[in-house]
Amino acid sequence: MVKSLANEFSYKDKKVITIGIVKELTGLSERQIRYYEERKLIFPERTSGGSRRYSFADVEQLVEIANKIEDGVQTYEIRQEMIREKKRNDEAAHKKMIQGQLNARFGVRKY
Amino acid sequence: MVKSLANEFSYKDKKVITIGIVKELTGLSERQIRYYEERKLIFPERTSGGSRRYSFADVEQLVEIANKIEDGVQTYEIRQEMIREKKRNDEAAHKKMIQGQLNARFGVRKY
DNA sequence: AAACAATGTTAGGTTTCCTTACATAAATGT
DNA sequence: ACATTTATGTAAGGAAACCTAACATTGTTT
Known part of the structure; x- marks a missing residue:
């Protein structure tokens, strides 16, 4: 239980x-999709020739963005939310890592 | 337990x-990829404009094909294998369906 | 009123993809 | 042995898909 991580990554996050x-x-226009990138809400990769490549995760993210915008939320707000969320995630991941190191050094007991 | 089927389909089989x-x-040339289609080993969809679209499942299939060809197996052989395999699958699916209908009519008891 | 947000549209230019055809070496069939 | 098929490369010409930049428009903030 841990090794499956590399696999989860495969399909959903691959930029293809x-x-x-x-x-x-998504039903969005290309203009919209590119604009949301300009507003730093989405981060496609690029081919050597400069074409954008998205992942399924990106597609889902775009749908969420579109919904919020329909609800009158501005891209700036959405961006702030994303940053806050990322921070929370990073902190959780960091905590977990520290915990892992402690376990490695001192062993774990599961009751 | 059954409804998850629609989800499994999502990423791996979507032609994008x-x-x-x-x-x-895959590391294959476009020529090779198109040739394997010509030999009916792979079945991409097409956009309205005629461009091919593959799924991750297709990509995996292509890698398997390439390996077999490296081992000296001909496309014709590979195709026969695929047909045999498909038949086996269809039969298994059919059997399961019949079983399901019987269950629906006469009920199931799980002890 | 001025600035910004979100989106459409147009123009000109590149990249990516398509089909068809010809070429070839190696394997297979007769 | 000779003919055919297999698997792949490559080239040509054309169409589809994508890119950026710019200008326009309609609301919304400030």
């Missing part, structure tokens, strides 16, 4: 989808 | 990957 497909999957 | 990315992921 073109903007045209993202457009189909 | 262009041939250029497939080439990167």
Whole structure:
């Protein structure tokens, strides 16, 4: 229970989808998709030639963004939320790592 | 236990990957990828404009094909194997369906 | 009123993809 | 042995998909 992590990563996070497909999957216009990137809400990779490549996780993220915007939330707000959320995640991950190191040094007992 | 099927389908089988990315992921040439399609070993979808779109499952399939070909197996052979395998699967699925209908009519008891 | 946000549209240019055809070495069939 | 098939490369010409930059528009903040 730990090794499965590398596998989870595989499909959902691999950046393999073109903007045209993202457009189909989300119903957003290319303009919107690129604009949300400009506002730092989404971070596609690029091919050597400069074309954007998205992951399924990105697609889901885009749908969430679109919903918030429909609810009148501005991209700036959404960005702040994302930053706060990331911080929380990083802290949780950090805590877990420290815990792991302690376990490695002093062993664990599960009752 | 059954409804999860729709989800499993999501990432692995969705046809969203262009041939250029497939080439990167597999290390095969575009020529090879198209040839294996010509030999009916792989079945990408097409966009309205005619561009091929592959799934992650297709990518894995392509890697398997490439390995067999490296081992000297011909595309014709591989195709026969695939047909045999498909038949086995269909039969298993059919059997399961019949079983399900029987269960629906006469009920099931799990001891 | 001025500035900003969100989106559409247009233009010109690159990248990526498509099919068809010809070429070839190696394997297979007869 | 000779003909055919397999597997792959490569080239040409064209179409689809993508890119950036710029200008326009309609609301919303400030």
